[in-house]
Amino acid sequence: MKVTSSEIVISAVKPEQYPETDLPEFALAGRSNVGKSSFINKMLNRKGLARISSKPGKTQTLNFYVINEVLHFVDVPGYGYAKVSKSERAAWGKMIETYLTTREQLRAVVQIVDLRHPPSEDDVMMYDFLKHYEIPCIIVATKADKIPKGKWQKHLKITREKLNFDQNDHMILFSSETGLGKDQAWSILESYM
Numbered sequence: 001m002k003v004t005s006s007e008i009v010i011s012a013v014k015p016e017q018y019p020e021t022d023l024p025e026f027a028l029a030g031r032s033n034v035g036k037s038s039f040i041n042k043m044l045n046r047k048g049l050a051r052i053s054s055k056p057g058k059t060q061t062l063n064f065y066v067i068n069e070v071l072h073f074v075d076v077p078g079y080g081y082a083k084v085s086k087s088e089r090a091a092w093g094k095m096i097e098t099y100l101t102t103r104e105q106l107r108a109v110v111q112i113v114d115l116r117h118p119p120s121e122d123d124v125m126m127y128d129f130l131k132h133y134e135i136p137c138i139i140v141a142t143k144a145d146k147i148p149k150g151k152w153q154k155h156l157k158i159t160r161e162k163l164n165f166d167q168n169d170h171m172i173l174f175s176s177e178t179g180l181g182k183d184q185a186w187s188i189l190e191s192y193m
């Protein structure tokens with residue numbers, strides 16, 4: 001998809017604030033600092049639309065972006081940030097759960113993981129949650145530019161094994177630095193629209 005327009009619609013914390021349209025929607029999830037904002041910006045050809053986090057875990061809202069007037073990206077606040085209090089963590093969980101389990105036009109979740117490291121316990125928990133609710137998932141293994149090409153397949157295999165990856169889902173190699181995987185990511189998203 002050639003992105004010609006993208007803008008934020010709303011930062012929402014509760015369902016009454018979700019945009020009232022039936023545009024197909026993709027949520028983006030990942031642990032803090034994994035490279036989620038960079039992924040969004042790369043996909044949208046924007047530099048600073050999704051804020052590249054200086055303070056991980058800070059954004060506690062669901063940020064809805066409208067793209068080419070035909071779909072939404074929903075940026076979900078990053079998980080696994082250690083300095084978040086128990087009550088903040090609980091509020092985060094409730095907000096995400098409500099969104100993911102009730103939003104009818106949600107087509108798939110793009111879960112960003114770091115190709116360099118095996119998925120964290122939080123990554124595994126998020127993926128398990130998505131599979132429990134039978135939500136299609138696209139695993140984006142980002143920061144591929146940080147490891148040699150010859151090691152990519154080995155790292156992907158570890159990622160698949162640790163997540164107990166469902167073969168009906170997609171997994172793609174990505175780099176926000178080089179743009180690797182961008183076209184593939186768009187084709188997969190379009191296949192869900």
Ligand code: GDP
Pocket residue numbers: 030031032033034035036037038039051052053054056078142143144145146174175176177178
């Ligand atoms: P977020 O907290 O998940 O939104 O993560 P950010 O997008 O803010 O990225 C965290 C850090 O990783 C920043 O310093 C980015 O420049 C860097 N980063 C993100 N994606 C990539 C990538 O694909 N390659 C490299 N080399 N660095 C990346």
